Amino acid sequence: xxxxxxxxxxxxxxxxxxxxxxxxxxxxxxxxxxxxxxxxxxxxxxxxxxxxxxxxxxxxxxxxxxxxxxxxxxxxxxxxxxxxxxxxxxxxxxxxxxxxxxxxxxxxxxxxxxxxxxxxxxxxxxxxxxxxxxxxxxxxxxxxxxxxxxxxxxxxxxxxxxxxxxxxxxxxxxxxxxxxxxxxxxxxxxxxxxxxxxxxxxxxxxxxxxxxxxxxxxxxxxxxxxxxxxxxxxxxxxxxxxxxxxxxxxxxxxxxxxxxxxxxxxxxxxxxxxxxxxxxxxxxxxxxxxxxxxxxxxxxxxxxxxxxxxxxxxxxxxxxxxxxxxxxxxx
Amino acid sequence: xxxxxxxxxxxxxxxxxxxxxxxxxxxxxxxxxxxxxxxxxxxxxxxxxxxxxxxxxxxxxxxxxxxxxxxxxxxxxxxxxxxxxxxxxxxxxxxxxxxxxxxxxxxxxxxxxxxxxxxxxxxxxxxxxxxxxxxxxxxxxxxxxxxxxxxxxxxxxxxxxxxxxxxxxxxxxxxxxxxxxxxxxxxxxxxxxxxxxxxxxxxxxxxxxxxxxxxxxxxxxxxxxxxxxxxxxxxxxxxxxxxxxxxxxxxxxxxxxxxxxxxxxxxxxxxxxxxxxxxxxxxxxxxxxxxxxxxxxxxxxxxxxxxxxxxxxxxxxxxxxxxxxxxxxxxxxxxxxxxxxxxxxxxxxxxxxxxxxxxxxxxxxxxxxxxxxxxxxxxxxxxxxxxxxxxxxxxxxxxxxxxxxxxxxxxxxxxxxxxxxxxxxxxxxxxxxxxxxxxxxxxxxxxxxxxxxxxxxxxxxxx
Numbered sequence: 001x002x003x004x005x006x007x008x009x010x011x012x013x014x015x016x017x018x019x020x021x022x023x024x025x026x027x028x029x030x031x032x033x034x035x036x037x038x039x040x041x042x043x044x045x046x047x048x049x050x051x052x053x054x055x056x057x058x059x060x061x062x063x064x065x066x067x068x069x070x071x072x073x074x075x076x077x078x079x080x081x082x083x084x085x086x087x088x089x090x091x092x093x094x095x096x097x098x099x100x101x102x103x104x105x106x107x108x109x110x111x112x113x114x115x116x117x118x119x120x121x122x123x124x125x126x127x128x129x130x131x132x133x134x135x136x137x138x139x140x141x142x143x144x145x146x147x148x149x150x151x152x153x154x155x156x157x158x159x160x161x162x163x164x165x166x167x168x169x170x171x172x173x174x175x176x177x178x179x180x181x182x183x184x185x186x187x188x189x190x191x192x193x194x195x196x197x198x199x200x201x202x203x204x205x206x207x208x209x210x211x212x213x214x215x216x217x218x219x220x221x222x223x224x225x226x227x228x229x230x231x232x233x234x235x236x237x238x239x240x241x242x243x244x245x246x247x248x249x250x251x252x253x254x255x256x257x258x259x260x261x262x263x264x265x266x267x268x269x270x271x272x273x274x275x276x277x278x279x280x281x282x283x284x285x286x287x288x289x290x291x292x293x294x295x296x297x298x299x300x301x302x303x304x305x306x307x308x309x310x311x312x313x314x315x316x317x318x319x320x321x322x323x324x325x326x327x328x329x330x331x
Numbered sequence: 332x333x334x335x336x337x338x339x340x341x342x343x344x345x346x347x348x349x350x351x352x353x354x355x356x357x358x359x360x361x362x363x364x365x366x367x368x369x370x371x372x373x374x375x376x377x378x379x380x381x382x383x384x385x386x387x388x389x390x391x392x393x394x395x396x397x398x399x400x401x402x403x404x405x406x407x408x409x410x411x412x413x414x415x416x417x418x419x420x421x422x423x424x425x426x427x428x429x430x431x432x433x434x435x436x437x438x439x440x441x442x443x444x445x446x447x448x449x450x451x452x453x454x455x456x457x458x459x460x461x462x463x464x465x466x467x468x469x470x471x472x473x474x475x476x477x478x479x480x481x482x483x484x485x486x487x488x489x490x491x492x493x494x495x496x497x498x499x500x501x502x503x504x505x506x507x508x509x510x511x512x513x514x515x516x517x518x519x520x521x522x523x524x525x526x527x528x529x530x531x532x533x534x535x536x537x538x539x540x541x542x543x544x545x546x547x548x549x550x551x552x553x554x555x556x557x558x559x560x561x562x563x564x565x566x567x568x569x570x571x572x573x574x575x576x577x578x579x580x581x582x583x584x585x586x587x588x589x590x591x592x593x594x595x596x597x598x599x600x601x602x603x604x605x606x607x608x609x610x611x612x613x614x615x616x617x618x619x620x621x622x623x624x625x626x627x628x629x630x631x632x633x634x635x636x637x638x639x640x641x642x643x644x645x646x647x648x649x650x651x652x653x654x655x656x657x658x659x660x661x662x663x664x665x666x667x668x669x670x671x672x673x674x675x676x677x678x679x680x681x682x683x684x685x686x687x688x689x690x691x692x693x694x695x696x697x698x699x700x701x702x703x704x705x706x707x708x709x710x711x712x713x714x715x716x717x718x719x720x721x722x723x724x725x726x727x728x729x730x731x732x733x734x735x736x737x738x739x740x741x742x743x744x745x746x747x748x749x750x751x752x753x754x755x756x757x758x759x760x761x762x763x764x765x766x767x768x769x770x771x772x773x774x775x776x777x778x779x780x781x782x783x784x785x786x787x788x789x790x791x792x793x794x
Contacts, residue, residue: 051442062430069427072419079408101394
């Protein structure tokens, strides 16, 4: 396999990991005012993602850094072109991250309410905008011969991309609700499970519509396989949730996100950012890539350290595997 | 103001702001880990309370460092896309390594440390804070390797077909002489920052006669670390000065406001120049000192700004290759001055606390509290000096700042993001300062309250 292919796959893996992991903590954040009826509920919800959300977010930073190192043109065009949505995502991640850490450090209802709002909006905005961004990447945006994005904010807010935003938001909400039903006990667990079931038909329809349009407009034949499997995983997840098999339900939503992201990257290949101005101006794995030497160095670094990272992150999830309940709450 | 100016302001503001939190994180991580180690080894509960108290302040600060760091990862692409295209092949590698080797380590193990107090064995729990501390230190190394490449590009070639820089030797980039001296310089600076924090916080409590045994200990740790690191920062700074005189003579000439090439060169104590910094009006100088600092020989030749400008025009073509002399000159002096004041305070403090003594006079406590700001100011001045002194280049001698900015981003957009970041950062600065002050005043936690409900099989709600 060519090194450019290896790095295309690795970056796809990093984004996939990011969506699967931060997906559920975005979901928990948005559901905070919906499922948390009192402060104790909300604390249980926040603590369910407390030890892991920061590690989850690093997947994004590494995806960004890896893109910079392996495909500098892609990094440059993507982030300068999608400047305003990215600005909103950054601001959202800033207030959200601070909120988790600051919320419990001062005993006042007003203080906590303020940070709850920050967690809600800070989770909602990126959960929606990442879908918008990936919709645009797959569909293509105006890029000129110098690889410079020539559109504006309205170019990015097209119906297809907005539908993509609804898909990520919906999938992350479902993923988060299933996660809560798996990781908490008592009322929060019951409410999370009920909500997951109630919202699942909408999520299934929206996600299926988006993937169908994607396949019909930009699809490759092979990606029908991942599309079908994604649909199957989502349905299986919902059925598992309905039967109270929470572990399987969470596996189902996680696999759905993996396969949906895989579908988008399948359809993208060998482009990394197609140009809607002219196919000649598209960024591809070849013309956006770093030199073979850099890719070789980075391949070695990734091959050695990725298993280590995966090992200790998995261990963290193992350490904090128990459900959170109302009992130990004496503050 | 055009896109270039606004982008530079945004990068400057967000980076200097980010670097308020970073050195405190690096220094405190290792100091808190050391406190916990002292408790783990000797079982002295004073050290456990110290760990928990400074650990909480560390976490408030860490959160700010993390969230402002996310912006840094993406800003190169957003505002400096032509820079990113040109250097990504080289510059992206240490950035990606930082993410994979350092960010994962610090975030994952800090999560384990915060939530693992009653769930991990004491040894394992101690290991988590050390691994997080190693992560923050590694992160500093990789980002400094990236920055050092901008100061002194090595291990690359320019591909004539694509007109981009390409990595030819990763080892040369990771062992760049600039990196090897900048990394310890920044680490010592981080220790002075964290030590100054320990000293100031302890002074506040000691002045009120609270928790005297604990805070006297904490203050002694701070004073010793501050003085030792002061010596370290000066020694590495001296080597850096010599290396920079070779690698970027223009920056060092501007740092001294030395316009004419001189041998021997005198050191400027105070120079008054024209407002635009192109000429000297009057100066007070110490003979031979600059020659010695720059070359190690009191009669050595030090090149001046005017001659360097002529040389650079001959080498790189027409253009103005002079950085802003007032900014470079003054930030260089402020960096050294603030750092020296912090060391002086540490020396006085060590004397006042010798042999079990606790200072009685209030002036020392007031000075210690005020002096908490010194290392932060020195850090900021140092970065403004080294980055402004490199202008007009982003990659010294290779890529100009004016050619680095994003071509497709307009003024309104950058003005909007600059405003948004500045406002959000200012609000967060106020909130963080208030929260920190509140926790400092609350003092170390009472351990008896902690002990009662500890059922290790049930996860506690930490947040």
